[in-house]
Amino acid sequence: MIVLCSVLWIVSLSVQAVSEPRMLRIARREAVAPALTVRLMRWVSLVGLLLCLYQRPSTALFVWLGSFSIATVVVALGWAWRYRGVQRVRRTGGGS
Amino acid sequence: MIQDRLRTRMGWLHAWSGFVFGLLLVCIFASGTIAVFDTELTRWLQPEVPPSATALTDEALEETLPTIRKLLERDEKPFITLPSERDPILRVQYHDGHEFLNIPFDPGTGQELAARATVGGTFFYDLHYSLRNGDTGIIFVTFSGLMLLIVLGSGIIIHLKELIPDLLVLRPFSARLRAWLDVHVLASVPFLPFAFMMAYTGTFLHTRSILPPVSYLASINAAITPVAVRAESPALQKEKTVVPALPPLSPLLHDAEKVVRAGQVGFILFLPKNILISRTDASGPARTREHVDFSYDGHFIRHVLLTTPLTRTQQVMEGIHYVRWGGAGMRWLYFISGLATTIMIGSGLVLFLMKRRRLSGGRVIFRLAEGLTVSVLVGFPLACSGFFWGNRLLSGGSEQRTQEEVTVFFLIWAASAVWGMGGCLMKWRVQVWRSELGLLAVLSALLGPLDLLTRSGGTVFHTPTVFAAVDLIALCVAAVAFQIARRLA
Structure with missing residues (x-):
């Protein structure tokens, strides 16, 4: 359940990252208005909460919040890894 | 305007209380994180005991x-x-x-x-809640927990505007200060529910140590009087127990x-x-x-289950803090969250020094503070690693073996502190960080091979989960220590 919840959170947070102006600036990407289905994906993590409640209510909140924390680190690391080149160029002044 | 003034004041509170108590909180959180798996660690520390049984x-x-x-x-x-x-x-x-x-x-x-x-995994448990100093240690730990709540609260106020936009921002290839700040925020914000929960429940469990129901003087006197002296007092002397x-x-x-x-x-x-x-x-x-x-004589006396609202609250707080009920998955979540909170406090200590290095780097007090930081951030994991080495290398027949394990831990930590503070006072800052991180990387990387060599029946391709998990985590610690040492200027 922890793995499933983490995956759902990763999807949700990735969609959030794609539509966050600050994250797009870091990646030097143009902001585009996401489609409705993509915007709805932000709430997919709520499915995880429901599944957690269904499986074991006493641990649901712990698992859901814990997997959010892990997913955040995964998305942040993934984003940093993906756009490390852009940041390096900016640091050395090559891109300006 | 009022908001800016509040943020400035909170920034001061966050930085100074965070640094002073952070030195202690790193040890408390790191030992607590390890103690999540105290039972499993005891199994690693007694390799003669078979991993499964009937x-x-x-x-x-x-x-x-x-x-x-x-x-x-x-x-x-x-x-x-x-x-x-x-x-x-x-x-x-x-x-x-x-x-x-x-x-x-x-x-x-x-x-x-x-x-x-062996003292087993409970060594870290005792270190976590009492610093191995009984009631006095519990007072320090509880007060530090209270301060952590203040540090967390002030941190949220400082960062309130950027809490959500900064949630996923990590720029490890940016300027060093920026990168460390990102690490600090990333290890803080997503793990805030955990950090608040642990600080609150931990402080709640030992509230009596800082808010005693009797006078402070009597409570402090009881805390600082050694147990041996108390036991010698005539009123407390007992007759020899007759075992039925x-x-x-x-x-x-x-x-x-x-x-x-x-x-x-x-x-x-x-x-x-x-x-x-x-x-x-x-x-x-x-x-x-x-x-x-x-x-x-084998007769039933009574069945005890306390159900008053107060005891139920205490029971739930203890249950949440100790997480002995949640299964392996929940314990891993606690372990990872505890590790992140330790990183949050550790990166806070590093940031505190980085921001003041230009203005105060030459001062003796600054160098002493940096020495203390090295002793805590690198010295503590080094001592933990040494503890595991000591467990496997100390001879099994010694009667005082358990005490020797503890001595190894504190000797390594003391040596790290002496070298850390001495080196920083002598302005060998980089050498101190590098040497301690290098030693940590070597000791942790070789813990796996040491485990295989000193455990009967162990092979590379078939290692029971408990042993494999400890060895792999040690390998991860080694990789991180090596990477930080490599990137030091």
């Missing part, structure tokens, strides 16, 4: 009675922990004033297993199981007047410690 038999339970009797004659309060999902071995345990020492038994035959004496005949345990266990349900018994505690058969902490979020009491 189910518990009534005969095996009776075979532990001579050992129990010996311990009762020594005025100990022994208890038997029954095999569980976390530990398949039957163990007789007692508290030595700091840790729970254990004697393992085969749960099928009741034969005592020849295993090295011990009843067969299996009928008592079966009777108790009728009350707390089969498979729900965690341990059997032997007190001077009676025997308590207690519910396992793994049974639910509330740590009820519901127990059925028997006399030494």
